[in-house]
Amino acid sequence: MSDTIARIGDTIVQQGRHNDRIYVMKLAMHDVPGIIDRLKEIALENGYSKIFIKAPESGLNHFKTKGYTIEAVIPGFYRGKEDGYFLARYLKDSRKKEPKKDQLQQVLKKAVILAGFRRPISLEPDLSFRIAGKDDAGELAKLYKQVFATYPFPIFDEAYLKKTMEENIRYFCVSCKDTIIAASSAEMDREMKNVEMTDFATHPDYRGKKISGYLLHRMEEDMLKEGMKISYTIARAFSYPINTVFSRAGYTYSGTLVNNTNICGSFESMNVWYKPLVKKTL
Template sequence: MGLKALWDVDLWNDRLVAYLPDLSAQEQEKVKEKIKNAPAGKFTVYTLENHQDTLLDLGFQHEADLPGFFEGKTAKIFSLFLKEERNKSASATKNKDVLNIVKNDKAVPSQSWKGILFSHLEESDLDQLTSLYKRVFDVYPTNIFDQNYIKASMNNNYTFVTAKDQGKVIGAASAMKTGYQSAEITDCAVDPDYRGRNILHGLILELETRLVKERIFNAFSITRAVSVGMNMTVKRLDYTYKGTLVNNCKISSGYEDMNIWVKKLKN
């Protein structure tokens, strides 16, 4: 039995995302139908390498790789821009500058975590968590400002962890399990008053430990391409850059390019 196919219609970010490891003849016809109907500005397909020619022939372009995504196998990420303006990066030059800064970084981060407790999110902390997210983000690709959304996510395929200082939630992150024995490190935020102490570093390590216990050994992060801090954090944690997704989702002022970083947690 092959790997399952998944489709995600993301109205907020005006995109259609399909996870099609086997890309059967039936799925190919569905892809063609979606292209014809143009239901979104961007259409992204995750598939295995042996299907890449099929997507290239349909006009898709290769944006990134995700080693380990499909139960240890590499996902090739292809996108078709159904709205021409969606294929024009507004930050291409800055993206390159950020990557150069990050790749040339040789610093070893200090761990200024004295008094900070990293732990699993408790429902009693949902109010503090959503307040933190509202303070850090003006706009976000998912509804992390809603306690009910986070509670539902916790009961589904997300693991949330928090960083606390004397009971106050000052940082948070989550791992979204893909269903393919891999997970995305996401929803990362740190109270501005605590920046510079590598709190996010500790949060991601806590998530990685929990993922390994669940026998999920492939992790990845999709980071804002213009953010030195977030890209630097995952690079220092031994994640490897694997490509950039152009105008992928809404964060802050509009659509932003996102970098793919990957890490094998255990051989």
């Protein structure tokens, strides 16, 4: 059962048992500070163990005084001007403990060593790239089911994919002949000019061909045309391949979200990486 997305005031939140959390996806600052206590009430009523929020610097002190801690920071996250903070409040001590810290650091260290070492990437002759459309939704859902045991959003649902295509998410895919073998998505916040590069999946038979790196490059080109200023990702902290993809592409590590997401069958910590798509001018 997937978590639900709804509004509290004008703030968009995801909540549910699947991820055992409340995730404030888009905070409306005029809902602050009142929403802070309301979020805690909802979490306690449902027994959730974490509240996760993306908030601008202008709201930071409101959350810090209520027990929130900073897990990641992205400079210029809002319109390229105001920094964005990824904040967490844990309602159960077990949720804020990462038992495999050493392994996490090893993955991160290896990825950072390769920072910026992006080489020209091209697809093999039998592979082709395109932006996915609604007719591809069924095949995309099938691929995601093959790759992920669980996922924080209902990407296994063809109807969900079609709905989000109409809203703020653009899907990209690579095909072999007429079969989609890799995919990704760009979730745009057009108002705040940032985009999350996410939902990367490659069929097991086609891994090791640098397809995710190719997809990311094409996504960046497309998002730059859409006027996005900051690109970021929330990547599985123990996945060396995906962290390396972003490190090689010039992304900067900015923090780890502890036990944040139900993905691939269990709760996992997630690394945040970011990259300005537009260079600042003096």
